[in-house]
Amino acid sequence: MSDSKGKEVSALKKLGVQVQKGDHYLCQEKQQGVTKCKSNGQTLSYQSEEKAAVVTKIGKSSTTTVSLFQRRVEETIHHESPPPVKDEITHFSHRHALHQYKVQKRDKINCNICEAEILDKAWSCESCKFFIHKSCENIPQKIKHKSHLRDTLTLRSSTNYACGEFTCNACCDSDKGFHYHCSPCKFDIHVACAGLPSAVNYQKHKNPLTLCYDFPILSSETVKCKVCDMKINKKGWAYYNEDSKFIAHVYCAVDKKKKDLILAIQKRLQSLQMK
Structure with a gap:
């Protein structure tokens, strides 16, 4: 052996x-x-x-x-080494690089893309006074929206209209900045309006309110918002409950917590992104 x-x-x-x-x-x-x-x-x-x-x-x-x-x-x-932290980015809408910026409470800075107030960190070009939420960096440039199913909407940072402004088909306000646009139809909506949720729960109303792209009340009389008691433009969108006949401006009905609203809008925009 x-x-x-x-x-x-x-x-x-x-x-x-x-x-x-x-x-x-x-x-x-x-x-x-x-x-x-x-x-x-x-x-x-x-x-x-x-x-x-x-x-x-x-x-x-x-x-x-x-x-x-x-x-x-x-x-x-x-x-393992942590992934490197980006200190600058480029954005299709701005000719300069954007750098990290810490927003202070006293600053009162609004995002150039969604127009909501920036409460924390941002990307910025300080010399141009251009600021965007860090979470708005990846907002899709093309979306398909239920309010305009015929064509794709494209994100633009300005308008080509001779007057220099566009009128939002959702909230009916005029503006000059970022918006989603359809050239053949001359259809325009704010970035924030494009991301509005299809239904909301208003704190003083027991039933959910549905977002209506066509005005839900057929009447020649003036229709007032149940929240602010101001006239609602019948050419725009509104939140409405059929059973109670409760109707409100789109931004009167949504959650008043700005940070939560911004995140909800951005999440919905990502779901609308063209694949």
């Missing part, structure tokens, strides 16, 4: 496996694959190695005994 075979037999005997004359045995090594998991910026790798003895008894049909006599598990920790 060779030295290696003698060592294998000794290892088996320590485990209570008796090798008798005529038995066939084989020592095997088995190495398992690497398992990785991440925790606190680190990657942990586990690799196990097993050694086994396979003993086949002669005279008994297909009886095999397997005994492990050594097991080793290796653990390796890989330190």
